Amino acid sequence: MSWQKAFLSQLVETEIFVKSEQILPAVKLWQIDDKHWQRFAEIAAENKMRWAAGWAEQIDRQFYVHACFEKSGRYILLRATVNVSKPEIPSQATVYAAANRSERHTHDMFGIEFLNHPDPRCWTRHKAWGKHDYPLRHDFSVHGLPTEITPPDTGYHFIQSHGVGIYEIPVGPVHAGIIEPGHFRFQAVGELILNLEERLGYVHKGTEKIAEGRTPEGLAKLAGRVSGDTCVSHAWAACMAMEQAAGVEISLRAVLIRGIFAERERIANHLGDIGAICNDVAFTFAFMQMMRLKELWCRTNYELFGHRSLMDKIIVGGVAVDVTEAASKFMLTDIEQLRAELADLISAIDLNSSLEDRIYTAGYLSPETAAHFGTLGFVGRASGQDFDVRRDAPYAPYDSVAVKVAAENQGDIASRFWVRYKEINASMKLIEQFIEQLENLPEGDLVSNWQTPKAESYGLGIVDGWRGEIISYVRFGENNTIARFYPRDPSQLNWEALEKAVLNNIVPDFPVCNKSFNCSYSGCDL
Amino acid sequence: MLNTFKKIFTVGIVTENYKAPHDAELETLGIEIKRRIDQKFTGSLAIRAVDAGSCNGCELEIHALNNPFYDVERFGIHFVASPRHADVLLVTGVVSRHMQTALLRTYDATPNPKWVIAMGDCASCGGEFGTSYANCGAVSNVIPVDMTIAGCPPTPLVLLKALLAIMEKEK
Numbered sequence: 027m028s029w030q031k032a033f034l035s036q037l038v039e040t041e042i043f044v045k046s047e048q049i050l051p052a053v054k055l056w057q058i059d060d061k062h063w064q065r066f067a068e069i070a071a072e073n074k075m076r077w078a079a080g081w082a083e084q085i086d087r088q089f090y091v092h093a094c095f096e097k098s099g100r101y102i103l104l105r106a107t108v109n110v111s112k113p114e115i116p117s118q119a120t121v122y123a124a125a126n127r128s129e130r131h132t133h134d135m136f137g138i139e140f141l142n143h144p145d146p147r148c149w150t151r152h153k154a155w156g157k158h159d160y161p162l163r164h165d166f167s168v169h170g171l172p173t174e175i176t177p178p179d180t181g182y183h184f185i186q187s188h189g190v191g192i193y194e195i196p197v198g199p200v201h202a203g204i205i206e207p208g209h210f211r212f213q214a215v216g217e218l219i220l221n222l223e224e225r226l227g228y229v230h231k232g233t234e235k236i237a238e239g240r241t242p243e244g245l246a247k248l249a250g251r252v253s254g255d256t257c258v259s260h261a262w263a264a265c266m267a268m269e270q271a272a273g274v275e276i277s278l279r280a281v282l283i284r285g286i287f288a289e290r291e292r293i294a295n296h297l298g299d300i301g302a303i304c305n306d307v308a309f310t311f312a313f314m315q316m317m318r319l320k321e322l323w324c325r326t327n328y329e330l331f332g333h334r335s336l337m338d339k340i341i342v343g344g345v346a347v348d349v350t351e352a353a354s355k356f357m358l359t360d361i362e363q364l365r366a367e368l369a370d371l372i373s374a375i376d377l378n379s380s381l382e383d384r385i386y387t388a389g390y391l392s393p394e395t396a397a398h399f400g401t402l403g404f405v406g407r408a409s410g411q412d413f414d415v416r417r418d419a420p421y422a423p424y425d426s427v428a429v430k431v432a433a434e435n436q437g438d439i440a441s442r443f444w445v446r447y448k449e450i451n452a453s454m455k456l457i458e459q460f461i462e463q464l465e466n467l468p469e470g471d472l473v474s475n476w477q478t479p480k481a482e483s484y485g486l487g488i489v490d491g492w493r494g495e496i497i498s499y500v501r502f503g504e505n506n507t508i509a510r511f512y513p514r515d516p517s518q519l520n521w522e523a524l525e526k527a528v529l530n531n532i533v534p535d536f537p538v539c540n541k542s543f544n545c546s547y548s549g550c551d552l
Numbered sequence: 553m554l555n556t557f558k559k560i561f562t563v564g565i566v567t568e569n570y571k572a573p574h575d576a577e578l579e580t581l582g583i584e585i586k587r588r589i590d591q592k593f594t595g596s597l598a599i600r601a602v603d604a605g606s607c608n609g610c611e612l613e614i615h616a617l618n619n620p621f622y623d624v625e626r627f628g629i630h631f632v633a634s635p636r637h638a639d640v641l642l643v644t645g646v647v648s649r650h651m652q653t654a655l656l657r658t659y660d661a662t663p664n665p666k667w668v669i670a671m672g673d674c675a676s677c678g679g680e681f682g683t684s685y686a687n688c689g690a691v692s693n694v695i696p697v698d699m700t701i702a703g704c705p706p707t708p709l710v711l712l713k714a715l716l717a718i719m720e721k722e723k
């Protein structure tokens with residue numbers, strides 16, 4: 027890639043020396059000195075690279091700090107090492123806002139100090155472990171030393187506001203609806219939102235820590251529960267990483283089935299959320315109809331594959347269930363039906379002026395802000411971030427088809443609504459294409475033979491889930507066990523963009539703004 | 553508007569009939585009653601859903617109860633916004649330590665008599681996550697539990713049956 031050459035020479039001019047290694051067709055590992063961590067980010071930002079993910083891991087007496095960048099579908103996995111005895115590295119959050127919470131998470135979990143970080147508050151840690159304990163260090167036991175009752179996280183310094191008529195609304199962690207827990211702090215004047223601050227971490231389940239020591243099968247199961255609504259794509263990303271590490275090729279048949287499952291997951295979530303957006307503006311007709319379509323879709327999953335949301339159907343080395351000819355036929359008729367239903371419904375929904383009134387211009391996320399936070403998936407795509415892993419860094423089976431990506435730049439709730447609607451249509455076409463390929467395929471293995479990977483081998487699974495790009499890092503230890511698992515759900519980046527999208531909206535519009543993003547709490551808190 | 557009416561009429565009513573399960577059926581559905589209390593919730597059941605550390609898979613199936621196939625409200629079952637209005641706490645997820653106090657407070661805020669249902673494998677027994685520095689494990693490790701529903705996640709049908717069982721039991 028030409029931009030990488032230019033970029034590299036710019037680095038050399040600045041006396042940043044890079045040890046480069048091609049680890050995957052689309053990914054290069056670049057190793058640099060820890061003292062250049064921030065300077066690298068500055069040059070990367072000048073080169074318009076997207077900051078995609080950041081995590082660390084402990085190997086003996088060293089921390090490996092990682093950051094992942096992307097441009098034009100090519101990824102750089104940046105790595106620096108710091109000593110456990112003096113764990114410090116310059117912060118990239120000064121350059122990339124997207125790195126802010128990620129670095130705070132890494133700090134809470136490893137005790138790595140990000141120098142000059144703009145926000146030194148804790149993020150993932152509340153009160154379940156001590157200020158000077160770091161769960162992902164080797165010397166921290168998975169059981170920790172919890173007190174009988176973990177006290178609430180009081181004392182977090184929210185931004186304060188002063189002035190006549192300004193008031194605060196604290197919401198959560200237990201919300202009024204059926205929704206995951208998190209805390210929102212609004213500052214408002216009248217009905218207008220002046221500021222929103224999110225405080226998450228309530229569903230921190232120690233996912234990264236309890237992954238350690240698991241078997242590959244066990245990790246695939248855990249990955250499917252990083253965020254339950256994304257069980258297919260998270261399991262896929264984790265399995266992809268494990269398969270890379272072990273050098274296991276999976277069959278074309280299995281890969282096509284994975285593609286079908288991932289697109290089915292996308293459609294199910296989009297159907298449900300389009301309905302839920304309508305519900306949040308009290309448009310019950312559309313809500314009920316969309317929920318009906320989603321239910322039918324989940325029932326098909328259950329009938330054909332044995333689980334309503336396809337949990338545990340992606341396993342390491344392949345898939346747990348075949349798509350038979352009969353199942354293919356069933357799905358094709360199902361798609362025809364869904365098309366017809368959506369055609370009816372969308373024309374009825376589109377003509378509804380009160381819906382229009384609520385979702386146009388509300389919850390506006392500008393393309394600049396979206397880029398600033400590295401916003402992903404349909405949220406990014408509705409704000410001009412025309413990126414989709416399936417098209418831009420295609421992996422099998424998407425490398426065999428043309429992936430159409432819906433993109434808009436109005437950036438409001440309506441825009442996200444329409445992007446999601448278009449994605450349903452695109453996904454239906456993809457499923458049809460995958461089924462067609464499957465039909466012309468001789469019977470193939472569903473699961474490839476597993477080979478125990480060498481200790482220290484690692485992989486990076488990058489897939490496009492329904493919320494957007496998922497990056498999953500897995501490193502193996504001895505005897506086929508997992509030494510490190512880090513899944514980066516798109517929500518980790520999209521949450522921050524939500525804080526900006528609700529500004530100058532009215533408080534009663536928050537639920538619908540929030541729904542139009544529908545970030546995962548579980549996938550963010552880990 | 554015409555489109556809307558046309559769709560409503562052509563789709564018709566999709567709501568399905570469901571009956572409360574027999575005792576024998578409960579076991580096959582993975583529903584376990586841990587404790588019987590002699591209070592009547594017949595006719596109306598107000599539920600407060602609390603996610604105490606779920607992966608959000610269970611929430612999707614709770615949502616499904618409100619879709620027109622299950623239409624849970626026709627049985628007098630409704631989800632309320634405050635624990636103070638609730639008869640039942642429907643708790644999902646392995647209780648994360650960061651949610652422990654919130655769950656205890658929600659429990660305290662729910663007026664007596666109350667039932668606690670632990671929904672899903674995580675809430676019933678710890679599931680994939682179990683007990684750790686970050687999790688208290690099953691809901692019963694934190695508050696008394698009256699009913700558990702196995703499954704990852706339990707299907708809406710099983711969930712509905714469990715709720716009907718509570719309402720029927722006390723007749």
Ligand code: SF4
Pocket residue numbers: 251254605606607608609610644645646671672673674675679680703704705706
């Ligand atoms: S029981 Fe399964 S679906 Fe429910 S919260 Fe636990 S992992 Fe998620």
